[in-house]
Amino acid sequence: MFNYFIPEVSRYLEIALVLLTTLASCKNESKEEASKHKYTNALINETSPYLLQHAHNPVDWRAWSQDALDEAKEKNKLVLVSIGYSSCHWCHVMEEETFENDSIAQIMNENFVNIKVDREERPDVDQIYMTAVQLMKGNGGWPLNVITLPNGKPLYGGTYHTKEQWKKVLTEISRLYKEDPDKAAQYSDMVAEGIQEVNLIAPSDDFTQLKKEAVFEGIANWKPLWDEVWGGDTRDEKFMLPSNLNFLIDYALLTKDEAALKHVERTLDKMALGGIYDHIGGGFFRYSTDARWKVPHFEKMLYDNAQALSLYSKAYQVFKKPLYKEVILGTIEFLEREMKNPKGGYYAALDADSEGEEGKFYVWTETELKSILGSDFKLFAAYYTIEEQAVWENGNYVLHRLMDDTQFLETNSVSKSELEDLKSNWKATLMEARKKRTRPRTDDKILTSWNALLINGYLNAYTAIGTTSLLDHAEHILQFIQTHGYKNNELGHSYKKDSKHIDAFLEDYSLLANAALNLYSTTLNTQHLSLAQELTRKAQDKFNDASSGMYTYNQGDKLIAKLIKTDDGVIPSSNAIMAHNLFQLGHIRYNQEDMKKAKTMVSSMVEVSKETPYSYAKWNSLLLNMSYPFYEVAVVGKDAESMIKKMGATYVPNILLVGSTTESDFALFEGRFSEDGTYIYVCRDNTCKLPVKTIPEALRILDPTNTYLQTQTLDFGGLH
Template identity: 35%
Template structure:
């Protein structure tokens, strides 16, 4: 018999709809029920693609005895962290404060007022049963201490926010310190930063690429190139279908945690696209092309947006879809090609994964190989991928998250511009965000099957979607995207400020939680603050309205100390700061339809960090950057400006390249 989650829109919640647990969705009614019954609340937070969430569900939430303990002693609430990042942020802060670590599934025991008094992550079944009994006993026998513990936790995590803290205005010295700190942390053996588990350093890569552009720091460029090469040839990258897994469980990028998230692939698409732009590296271009293909092919939804993720598991087994043995390669490819593929993909009898199987890695540089080997590699890939399609496939979390789709739109727009394609996919996804997720002038966080959900957009939704609209404005020179971006920025500036230049993650009229989160640090995705700053800087450059730039400078100063001392947690903020420090440049290309190509290509090839570029007919209505930018001598003309003050116009790609150099 289904429980209350049967009516949920979240795929994660629906995974638990048949549990014997009497789950509630996050709601005032759930907490009211806890007060009525005089029992604590058990808050379980996870997401659909999470392997350990599945393990705890199978071990505990599907078990009748565990369910009896939960139903008798608690009101149990199941939360999709991707749908409610605000709830996740509050209780993750509590979990990290109490245990020194975090992760999912997250398990929180709270009072009926929501104050967390005991937190953890995954609990094995036996431990979880004992914990449920212990918490029930404490609630009955030590009620006052439990309540005081919850109040103390709320007080502690409320004071942990970086509101009203020290500030550091953006400067060349600050960004040099950030680059030095990152390079000192570099894994010079395997690429990336730090040890196992190792996450793709996509935002640090974007920052170092922009830092290289501004300063010529070759060490920064090499760090990005090395990390990109090791990841792209590693098991964290799907060597058959493209796309990156969420992280590697080892330091060598060999064995991934197999879930594939939209946000990782979107930001990595930007990083590989920009690396290709700066170096012309065919490997970087191939990875960018395949990653874009993966996103559109495997994450595209019938309603037009992009799905959130592919699961880590298939048929209940992690990695089942992706791992191979030498015998399986020979079975699919034959003796000669099977042995050749085993050598190329490092598939050994011992295996690198479980039960003697291996995750495919690329043992050598195939992009620079002679044409016959490249053709053989492509043929082998295609045959293995066809065979893999017959295996159990990972489930897909098909909800559309506004901020993650915004990241994807920006990445696809940049990629489209550099490849000279129309960018139709970027425009289509942006239209989904504009027409479905914007409701009465405000953003909604999620939609599914074309129906928008109730959760309100958080700051990262406003920042990432506004930045996406500005990317599409530059792609199309259509004034409507500039207007749509401004509407979102105005809403963010009205409803999210902290009062000291920074921003809360939730709006002033959003649901009240036990604390109001305001975390400016970048994590797996850009923080709300850094993504909003990116949009503010670009909008000011495209519109010529300085108040938006002033808001960005004030906000960047609040995260400046983190940029300078802990740059791995401020990679996107540092990326935005590089653009702000260079101006950013504004390039207007006035040209009749279809004649902007050579100048536009030169602009995108040589533009400094964060440059905004618009090409179209001079004085196009609603496009400030093209206002009063006439053709010179009747031919396409480029204007290089900062703060809407322009240098002498140029009419040849060579002149434009020289000017930008």
């Protein structure tokens, strides 16, 4: 908690700070624009859906730019930075209540340079000022409203405000700045210093920390927080956080920790059955507003669904549950139907609101369901928990399940095949009914980093269920990004027709490089490996921070503080992804420098990842690679691609699975190609066991005592 505070300043700030309401997050209310507008500001020239939503406010908004900041300095005006995104509900509420109000707009225009920021287009600006607000008041959210000095250093920050609260904040902060600018400057300097301190990382080359005990200590600190009934961590609202569950699967398999594996399975089951999953249209909503995964915030984000696809694909490999395959297929159907740009690439988000109501597109009244389903209603109601105690609000129900199909069949007079037919008919019928409703608005930006996550999602789904079209989807996304977002050897962050170029951030480079690496491992196409290497080297050049041994989030130094993102959020840490990429590249090419860099980065994070492992799961996944035996599995021969596909169907932690169908000068493949057959080489630290010709033999070499691995060999048919 940041607690620098100047007494004279606190007298004014305290008045404003206590006005803030509890954070509520985050979807945007859809509304039809009128054909004529009383006001139009500079945002009309933008392409971001969020910025365009504010283009007809009476507030003199402009987009984030150096010109706007220079104007503030020239006029000695405070800067008001308001940050949100198109599917953020409370962002829209504040716009409607406050930013569309003429009297509020007059105060803002007279006293401030007003800047609107789409956090998805400028995550660096969002990260800087979110850190500031968290330091000043202990939490944050969206809309994020920050008042800064002309130099950009924060003086005040908060989230949603009512019109009266906002008017008082504007008045008090303006008075403070005019009456005592020196004190305001001192306070903002200390906030900026606090932001800088958050981003201080001490580099470490103490590789003795990279041991199993560090992992165990982190798990011991985490286990007491696990919800043993509903899964996830014990809290009032729940996010999926795929990085956490991915790490726990690896940890549980490597250590044979049955409690951890059961916790993951419980969490996955409850999410798949809960209202956070759209049982009619497929795909996941952003997060659950309750501890039981029942009522979501109804916006749908690409990054959530891309990572959920990866997570459930991995889980299907491990647990073989039909429920997980159902989720995989439903999520894919949703993505292809509702999130795909006809020319390629996938949109950022779907709004939660339609016709001014949250979730209206997705929820049902009992009367509606009876009318639509007729005689099927009774069984449908039992399956999807349509009962009096489950009603949400205004008589609406969020479809969710309290039992899986096996349990349902045991308590209802219906066969498995009959239930499958009924479910298919129910979904088709209700999807037709949905088509008659007003559809939520789409944020049609195509973000590089989020699409890279989806490349991995489709690759993981392809590996798990073997459908070739999924590999095609992954390849097409990469082609789209290369065509539209990677021009003149410069990667862009966001693409939309006629949009301005935004330099890519570390998350774009690292996630796209990671996706290219995974494409290489799956297809054996060395062009993907070359792209991964190229993107990684560019990232090292553009974002290197010598003092921390990490990489900055953004290019250049135009913001008020250096920004180094090491913790996971809803997307894993871009620095952790960089470390993973370097670790993999180091093993593929036996590049000692890359492997040492990855170890240095992980060593710097061991202490904090032990204390709060749930915030550093991606680092802990890499710590598992370094503290447990890590194997390079090289499949070499004419049938390498098909054998890799077969072997990949079994999830094995702590291996790098690669192959070559031709002669290759890569260290892993050199001198190993033979016309006589296809061989599997299990190697560790550049030392290989004698080659074997079957997958079960290779699995036994990896871990002869692992019951999980040995039971998986039953799935390989003729390759035994």
